[in-house]
Amino acid sequence: MNNFFLNMAYEEAKKSYENDEIPVGCVIVKDNKIIASAHNCKESSKNSIMHAELLAVDRACKAVGDWRLDDCEIYTTLEPCMMCMGAIIESRIRTIYYGTICKNERMFDINKLNNRKIDIINLSDKRCSDILSDFFKNKRKN
Amino acid sequence: MNNFFLNMAYEEAKKSYENDEIPVGCVIVKDNKIIASAHNCKESSKNSIMHAELLAVDRACKAVGDWRLDDCEIYTTLEPCMMCMGAIIESRIRTIYYGTICKNERMFDINKLNNRKIDIINLSDKRCSDILSDFFKNKRKN
Numbered sequence: 001m002n003n004f005f006l007n008m009a010y011e012e013a014k015k016s017y018e019n020d021e022i023p024v025g026c027v028i029v030k031d032n033k034i035i036a037s038a039h040n041c042k043e044s045s046k047n048s049i050m051h052a053e054l055l056a057v058d059r060a061c062k063a064v065g066d067w068r069l070d071d072c073e074i075y076t077t078l079e080p081c082m083m084c085m086g087a088i089i090e091s092r093i094r095t096i097y098y099g100t101i102c103k104n105e106r107m108f109d110i111n112k113l114n115n116r117k118i119d120i121i122n123l124s125d126k127r128c129s130d131i132l133s134d135f136f137k138n139k140r141k142n
Numbered sequence: 143m144n145n146f147f148l149n150m151a152y153e154e155a156k157k158s159y160e161n162d163e164i165p166v167g168c169v170i171v172k173d174n175k176i177i178a179s180a181h182n183c184k185e186s187s188k189n190s191i192m193h194a195e196l197l198a199v200d201r202a203c204k205a206v207g208d209w210r211l212d213d214c215e216i217y218t219t220l221e222p223c224m225m226c227m228g229a230i231i232e233s234r235i236r237t238i239y240y241g242t243i244c245k246n247e248r249m250f251d252i253n254k255l256n257n258r259k260i261d262i263i264n265l266s267d268k269r270c271s272d273i274l275s276d277f278f279k280n281k282r283k284n
Contacts, residue, residue: 085225
């Protein structure tokens, strides 16, 4: 099912791309069903918390009616930033699949996350990195 | 002015305490005026992102109409968690004052934050730690 859910996250990332936003998309899955999906809309919302994963955690909590999402998994096209990784941890999601590594400096300590038995799995999906490269290439061109 | 703004953050923390929430409060300041304030309401909202600092960043972005808060300062009663520290960094706030240190394991790398020229200042305020101790003491009693 990994490919299916990452594909749905990718479909979300495309929405960001079409809105001239850094293309990142994400879904949260419970019992093999998507309970929340979101895409980055930081620029259009003029709000720095409007990253895909944070929005998805917010929506998943509302869908479940609980801040605990410990039986959920998250699929995101890009390795989460510190804020989003923190939101995932706060909600007790234990399995994080991401499509491609983030090239920015990592601000959190991945070993401390592993100590907490959080699985962080890089699915190395070429489309997830390509959509980001395309976005930044176009930005530089314009 | 540090005392004044930390006091306002403490007044927010008292609201959490009264609602049986871990007492953390926060204000964001621009040009010596409070533009956003918030308190932790994770339990009552059943939503893991509803920490004081994250809510305050959200409100400050809305107040300013921009995701960039680089001319703002944040005052929070407790050293921020990874999610909230990430939200503060995403919004480019450069000065963080906090009332008391967080005793949980720190998941982010404080040296990497210092490398980005973010000032993180512990104001060592006894009331900010006392309200937390009182809260957890009462929790254990009940």
